[in-house]
Amino acid sequence: MNSEQFLAEARKTLHVGAAAAAEYVEARDAMMEEVNTRMTEHPQISSLIGGNPLSMMYNNHRNHIDFLATVFKFRGFDMLAKTLPWVYHSYRAHGFSFDYFPLELEAWKNAVRKHLPPAAASEINMVYDWMLRHHQTLIDLSALPPEEPEAYPELADERRKFMAFLLAADYAGGMRIADAVLGREKGQETLYMGLIKPVMYEIGRLWEDDKISTAEEHLATSLVGRILAALYEKLPFSLTDRGKAIVTSAPNEYHELGARLLADMLESDGWDVLFLGANTPAEALISLIRKKRPRFVAISLTMPFSIDKVSGIISAIRAIPALSSVKIMVGGAAFNTAPRLWRQIGADAWADTPQNAIRQVQSW
DSSP states (O other): OOHHHHHHHHHHHOOOOHHHHHHHHHTHHHHHHHHHHHHHTOTTHHHHTTTOOHHHHHHHHHHHHHHHHHHHHHTOHHHHHHHHHHHHHHHHHTTOOTTHHHHHHHHHHHHHHHHSOHHHHHHHHHHHHHHHHTHHHHHHHHTSOOOOOOSSGGGHHHHHHHHHHHHTTOHHHHHHHHHHHHTSTTHHHIIIIIIIHHHHHHHHHHHHTTSSOHHHHHHHHHHHHHHHHHHGGGSOOOSOOOEEEEEEEOTTOOOOHHHHHHHHHHHHTTEEEEEOOSOOOHHHHHHHHHHHOOSEEEEEOSSGGGHHHHHHHHHHHHTOGGGTTOEEEEESHHHHTOTTHHHHTTOSEEESSHHHHHHHHHHO
16 A cells, blocks of 8 residues: 555545544543553563663653644544654654554553543544554555655755765854855755755654764754854845734744744745744743734644644634734644645645745735
């Protein structure tokens, strides 16, 4: 079964009603404690999780229930089908055995039966049964390389050198490459979308494959931030005044590079951008929106576990009459796996690239 067939089957087969989804959320803490206890007591748990600390498994369980709660609430079964192979791939690369996953899923099934009413448990466990049936499919799909067209093929050599400089912590070398690319025609877009974005995606994949450490991935991200800051004054800022905008990462979202690239490109298009960075608390964000009254807010989310928090922010903004004219755009990898999700959470638009985001806000 290929990825398209797997996705099609998820769309056709899976369904969870609103009542069952709410019961799942209500019992989340009790179920997670149950699963943690059951898996910790397994006699082969150390080999199943590849000798990793138990905290890594517990973190996986927390992400699991946050993610499944989001899937059930928003009927995001596209997102489920697209994310599961990545979960298998990432945890296997970090030492977890594939045999861990069926045991974990069975533990969740038992917890669901114990803590949810029978009707809700039956609905929820149909999804767990589907995942268990497709265990081998998920192993196979997790081995496939990502299907992404090569962006800016003429920059292949620059990307190779730039990544090598980042991984070697060579700021000066990376700066030379970035500065030269910025000097080309359409330099900012080429630098951001042809060099930095694909290189950082590749570095992320190296981390997922356990070929570089978390510290090395963070170091590369930090070096890119320094390079962007150093080149900021060279960016082609427009004299057009399009109005004020706020760009931020979602609460509990620590990836901020994509939002930063968008903020810089919006400034070049004539927007007065307030960029808030990573993990902006919801209350603080809403307070700033009330104070600054931007024409639009762009919220970036990479990991899908916090979609409910983004939905809550949008609902809170919509509940304030004085902010009725503020448009809301969402983007990031979490929304790219489920392109219809933005409508369900009440956003005005979704954009998968900064270029499409700029086209959208210009239309507003």
